[in-house]
Amino acid sequence: MKVLVSPMNLEEALECIRGGADIIDVKNPAEGSLGANFPHVIKEVSEIVKKSGREVSATIGDMEFKPGTASLAALGAAYSGADYIKVGLYGVRNEREVYEMMKEVVRAVKDFDEGKKVVAAAYGDYTRVNSVSPFEIPEASYKAGADGIMVDTAIKDGKDIFSFMKFEELERFIEEAHKRGMFCAIAGSLKWEHIDVLKKLNPDIIGVRTMVCESGRNSSIKAELVEKLTQALR
């Protein structure tokens, strides 16, 4: 299980590297759950992270159903150095829209570099934001050529993914990815008390920020906490 941590700047990215995170996921929490950061930040972080032999991810935002906007943002993230490009399907309402959106994002990214990985992200608390259900994304994402799928939470109010999806549902979500040859990531205000259940679920990737911040999502990521997490998952 790889550990993805979401820093918002270079300083935090260095803490992630020191703590042993596998994937450094550049994000801008001020712009939402999967808020996009600036190209220059992604580029600066990528240059350092790649020297450490780790992978870089970037979120392109909690997107409306705008395949043109999403594909252009995805190309920007890929060009700036991200190995993984995560698309928040926030304003996407159904399977057809997931397919339309992901198809254009995949095309933009893979035309630039076939080796980059595209990830479709749904929200476990989709009913709170009138978004598409996580179970409507695996087939459409696969058909669109995405490499992975993930769930996160849209509203960061302390409620974690387990408040919205049962263990069996998360297990099924992971299976839906695997049976189509995609990888699967689980995120959403994960907490220390979830370590055992995460080990049981064993997704390919877990994604965190709040858990490794010194006091809440808007404070700073600390290397000691990242290290505590990577150790706990071993």
Ligand SMILES: O=C[C@H](O)COP(=O)(O)O
């Ligand atoms: O991709 C992972 C997210 O950054 C998770 O953030 P969070 O742990 O604050 O919910």
